[in-house]
Amino acid sequence: MDVAVIKYNAGNVQSVLYAMERLGANAILTDDWETIKKSDKVIFPGQGEASTAMKYLKERKLDQLIIALDQPFFGICLGLQLLCEHSEEYDTTCLGVFPIRVKKFPPLEKVPHIGWNNLQHLKSPLLEGLNDSAYVYYVHSYYAEVDPRYTIATTHYINDFSALLHRDNYYAMQAHPEKSSEVGETILTNFLNL
Amino acid sequence: MLTKRIIPCLDVKDGRTVKGVNFIQLRDAGDPVELGRIYAEEGADELVYLDITATVEKRKTLVELVTRVAKTVNIPFTVGGGISNVDDVKALLNAGADKISINSAAVKNPRAVDEMAREFGSQCIVVAIDTKNIDGIDFVHTHGGRKPTVLQTREWAREVTDRGAGEILLTSMDHDGVKNGFANEITADLSALLAIPIIASGGAGKMEHFKEVFTAGKADAALAASIFHFKEIPIPELKKYLEREGLSIRR
Numbered sequence: 001m002d003v004a005v006i007k008y009n010a011g012n013v014q015s016v017l018y019a020m021e022r023l024g025a026n027a028i029l030t031d032d033w034e035t036i037k038k039s040d041k042v043i044f045p046g047q048g049e050a051s052t053a054m055k056y057l058k059e060r061k062l063d064q065l066i067i068a069l070d071q072p073f074f075g076i077c078l079g080l081q082l083l084c085e086h087s088e089e090y091d092t093t094c095l096g097v098f099p100i101r102v103k104k105f106p107p108l109e110k111v112p113h114i115g116w117n118n119l120q121h122l123k124s125p126l127l128e129g130l131n132d133s134a135y136v137y138y139v140h141s142y143y144a145e146v147d148p149r150y151t152i153a154t155t156h157y158i159n160d161f162s163a164l165l166h167r168d169n170y171y172a173m174q175a176h177p178e179k180s181s182e183v184g185e186t187i188l189t190n191f192l193n194l
Numbered sequence: 195m196l197t198k199r200i201i202p203c204l205d206v207k208d209g210r211t212v213k214g215v216n217f218i219q220l221r222d223a224g225d226p227v228e229l230g231r232i233y234a235e236e237g238a239d240e241l242v243y244l245d246i247t248a249t250v251e252k253r254k255t256l257v258e259l260v261t262r263v264a265k266t267v268n269i270p271f272t273v274g275g276g277i278s279n280v281d282d283v284k285a286l287l288n289a290g291a292d293k294i295s296i297n298s299a300a301v302k303n304p305r306a307v308d309e310m311a312r313e314f315g316s317q318c319i320v321v322a323i324d325t326k327n328i329d330g331i332d333f334v335h336t337h338g339g340r341k342p343t344v345l346q347t348r349e350w351a352r353e354v355t356d357r358g359a360g361e362i363l364l365t366s367m368d369h370d371g372v373k374n375g376f377a378n379e380i381t382a383d384l385s386a387l388l389a390i391p392i393i394a395s396g397g398a399g400k401m402e403h404f405k406e407v408f409t410a411g412k413a414d415a416a417l418a419a420s421i422f423h424f425k426e427i428p429i430p431e432l433k434k435y436l437e438r439e440g441l442s443i444r445r
Contacts, residue, residue: 014290115239139292139317180268
């Protein structure tokens with residue numbers, strides 16, 4: 001199983017590679033079009049700021065490649081937000097795979113949302129074996145709104161938001177599966193088995 | 195629901211844990227990676243590795259340790275101890291650390307907090323504050339709590355938050371090692387004052403102390419070392435107890 005992890009200016013990509021290694025997948029960090037195209041699965045990691053990340057992707061035309069892929073694709077954290085239509089973070093136009101807007105949490109509780117929170121309303125083969133007592137690790141200040149057409153799990157913090165999204169071959173998760181203990185490993189394993 | 199976090203802290207010197215540990219299931223009780231893996235399996239929500247190595251080779255050994263931890267452990271971990279500049283932070287984050295914590299270096303050069311937060315994002319910058327009460331006033335201390343500063347704890351916590359800290363790790367030197375409970379009052383003050391999570395440290399002796407620091411102390415996370423290392427309080431039991439007491443805890 002060859003997994004391409006898209007190389008761009010995102011932080012802590014190493015953890016995603018190590019998680020893949022632990023699950024026995026052959027993951028490579030790459031920004032090469034051909035390598036990404038012919039891999040079995042693609043992971044789009046992320047940590048950082050939306051506008052800088054989009055600028056970087058556009059400069060390397062990775063934005064065009066990402067939306068044209070047809071193998072199972074998994075966006076993580078900022079990767080989820082970049083797959084949406086628009087982010088309030090520096091008013092950034094994103095990739096538009098999901099026609100969903102990304103908003104900043106209102107300061108009604110501590111922001112960023114840091115720590116373990118549970119998944120709710122789970123519905124997807126990606127989440128097989130899990131229920132609403134599944135906790136995942138979050139670190140984020142922006143969230144994707146809930147859209148019943150694409151949201152396959154929600155989490156509640158200040159308000160309900162999209163914990164995971166799915167459309168065609170595109171999957172995305174706001175929390176960090178690579179840091180979410182057995183629950184994260186279940187989700188990554190389910191993704192590898194798609 | 196967002197849960198309260200339980201965080202074991204491991205002191206490391208030259209790549210080995212220094213405080214004694216008596217985990218019988220460990221092949222190598224001095225191996226910080228193996229110990230971290232066991233804690234993760236037991237349900238720890240995060241780990242903190244505090245490096246107290248004082249040699250020129252320090253950064254190299256620490257980067258090696260972080261790489262090994264990141265390969266093995268499937269929960270978030272923070273690394274602290276002697277980190278002073280953006281290059282240190284970059285090396286540790288690239289090796290796989292989720293967050294770094296700075297303490298004395300922030301006091302010496304507060305702008306380092308701004309620089310680190312701007313370069314890597316607030317979410318991975320933890321500012322550790324050692325506090326001690328002198329004649330009724332809480333002052334920041336450095337060098338493992340030995341050196342007093344003129345900074346008052348509440349003001350300093352607000353300043354580092356404004357400069358971009360993502361979390362505060364508050365250790366009360368008055369409570370540390372005494373096992374008489376956390377410093378709930380100042381922890382609650384900081385939690386109310388600041389819009390970022392507060393990790394309380396110092397004073398855990400009984401399971402009740404964790405309940406108190408999460409309720410009266412309003413802490414977002416609680417950190418302890420020896421009581422976990424010596425199995426005085428096993429993490430699974432602690433989490434069951436806190437859940438029974440009505441706190442939001444990750445199962």
